């Protein structure tokens with residue numbers, strides 16, 4: 526299996542992940558119905574995000590947490606949704622890639638998801 530090492534690899538990973546997400550019975554509605562995502566804008570942001578996280582490219586300029594608060598206000602983003610998100614992400618990484626960056630992609634997503642779940646939960650209590 527292939528190492529996760531180039532921009533093309535990141536694009537393949539992100540595209541395959543969101544192919545799964547939009548069809549998913551548990552979290553697809555966040556993207557399709559709640560946020561009504563403009564994919565032409567969202568996908569390039571996600572390529573840049575993961576390229577920055579994995580390769581230190583600094584091509585992502587944004588705040589990954591902030592985008593989720595308005596969604597969380599319309600529809601609570603709960604632990605079960607993050608668990609599902611991570612399950613799809615891990616399955617997608619494992620389907621295509623192996624090696625240290627593939628492991629990092631899973632490990633970093635787990636940490637960000639943990640922090641995000643905590644922040645979303647806190648925001649709902651305030």
Ligand code: HEM
Pocket residue numbers: 552555556560561562563566567570571574586587588589592593596602606607610633634637638641
């Ligand atoms: C249940 C879990 C999640 C849901 C439902 C979700 C949903 C979304 C939605 C709907 C958007 C906005 C798209 C748009 O309006 O164009 C978004 C943006 C984004 N998400 Fe998530 N997300 C989840 C978890 C995560 C996790 C775990 C990460 C990171 C590992 C992440 C990273 C991002 C980033 C980087 C953006 C772009 C923010 C920007 O505008 O700069 N998301 N997400």
